[in-house]
Amino acid sequence: MRVYNFAAGPAALPAEVLAQARDELLDWNHDGMSVMEVSHRGKAFMRVAAEAEADLRELLAVPSGYKVLFMQGGASAQFSFVPMNLTAPGATVDYINTGHWSHKAIRDAARYCRVHVAADSGGAYTSVPAQRDLSFSGRAAYVHYTPNETIGGVEFGYVPDTGAAPLVADMSSNILSRPIDVSKFGLIYAGAQKNIGPAGLVVVVVRDDLIGHARPETPGVFDYQAVAAEGSMLNTPPTFAWYMAGLVFKWLKARGGLAAIDEINRRKAQMLYAAIDASGFYRNSVDRDARSRMNVTFSLARPELDGEFLRRADAAGFKNLKGHRVVGGMRASIYNSMPVDGVSALIEFMREFERAQA
Ligand SMILES: Cc1ncc(COP(=O)(O)O)c(C=O)c1O
Incomplete structure (x- = not known):
């Protein structure tokens, strides 16, 4: 039985996509082999890779003049690859610090560049700075920000205007959730x-x-220009993950793309925040204009009930609601694959739990 999985990541995938992958697992493309077992340079896989890129470009409406790369090392590796590829030693870079992940990105960038913090909502991390509160250095090679902070549940409602400095975004937890x-x-x-x-x-x-300005010591497999020149196949890519991403892109296209998923995501988040706000039992401490539509954090007015809440939720099929250890409380990650029904069911469970404590 599938449960409602509210994990922050790795997160739930669409059931339709998992079912297709299951059906094709042993005999993909009528080849008698799994997609995991074929050469990344073979015609069949090259088609998968090219289609995934084309579908992603279509979903995001990527204009001409941009490369789309499929890389490895996690988003954390990009904390270093970005400065290594985009700056020369001694360069200044501006970072906006709105949470755990931007803080980590700053720490890594500081190993390569002078980091100027353009705004810092440090400490509680429950807000995002307004455009007028961004104080740029004026000489930055780029400006980096984290549009959605997965741990705090804090999301920008606007795209910062950085003037001539290129804007770099860690969109790990809100990419494909709305048109950009x-x-x-x-x-x-x-x-x-x-x-x-x-x-x-x-x-x-x-x-x-x-691209094309990487520092000489940048490993070849992490040099954007080299990766782009080889179609992201400079070495063996994670073929199964790439194939799965391709299936997710097709699933999203079939559902109407980003405009359609945007509507659904907006509705899910509104429902959940409204339920939290209407109760004196649950609380969300993020500024209203900075509330994440992907990661909804909340705490109980009586924290001694946290354990009981999580146990009962888990038993009722609402999984992985525990907040990140650095902030505690609860977090419901409601990415694209979480249906509206999952959020309605969670709200119903939360109401029942509250009633049972009265
Ligand atoms: C916003 C954000 N950036 C970076 C990361 C780190 O990603 P990875 O574990 O792939 O390095 C995460 C992980 O959850 C994230 O949510």
Whole structure:
């Protein structure tokens, strides 16, 4: 029986996609072999790879002049690959710090560049700075931000205007959740394991003029230009994850693409936040204009009931609701694959739990 899985990542995948992968697992493409067992350079897999890229370009409406790369190392590796590829030693880079992941990105960038923090909602991490509160260095090779902070449940409602400095975004936890204007970005990266597919793959969308400047010590397999020149097949890619990502892209297209999923995601988040706000029993401490539509954090007014809440939720088929250890409480990650019904059922469970404590 499938449960409602609210994990932050690796996260739930669409059941239809998993079923297709299951059906094709032993005999893919009528070849008598699994997609995992064939050469990445063979015609059949090359077609999978090309289709996945084309579908992703279509979903995101990537304009011409951008490369789409399929890489490895997780989003965390991009914390280093971005400065290694985009800057020379001694360069200044601007970072907006809105949570755990931007903080980690800053720590890694500081090994390669001078980091100027353009805004810092440090400490509680329950807000995002307004455009007028961003104080840029004026000499940044790029500006980096994290549009959705997965742990705190904090999401930007706007795309920062960085003037001439290219904008770099870690979209690991909100890519493909709503339409975006890619032309506003110099580089977007996202680990796959939330809205794209299984872990092991990182998608990078990068403007052409930003590649070709990697520092000489950058490993070849992580040099954006080298990766682009080889169609992301400079070495053996994670073929199964790439195939799965391709199935997820087709699933998303069949559901109407990002405009359609945007509507559904908006509805799910509204329902859950409204239920939390209407109760004195549950609380969300993120500023209203910064509430994440993907990761809804909440705590109980009586934290001594946390354990009981999680135990009962788990038994009722609502899995992985425990908040990240650095913030505690609860977190419901409601990525694209979470149906509206899953959120309604969770709300019903939360109401019943509250009633039982009265
Ligand atoms: C926003 C964000 N950035 C980076 C990461 C790190 O990703 P990875 O584990 O793929 O390195 C995560 C992981 O959850 C994330 O949510």
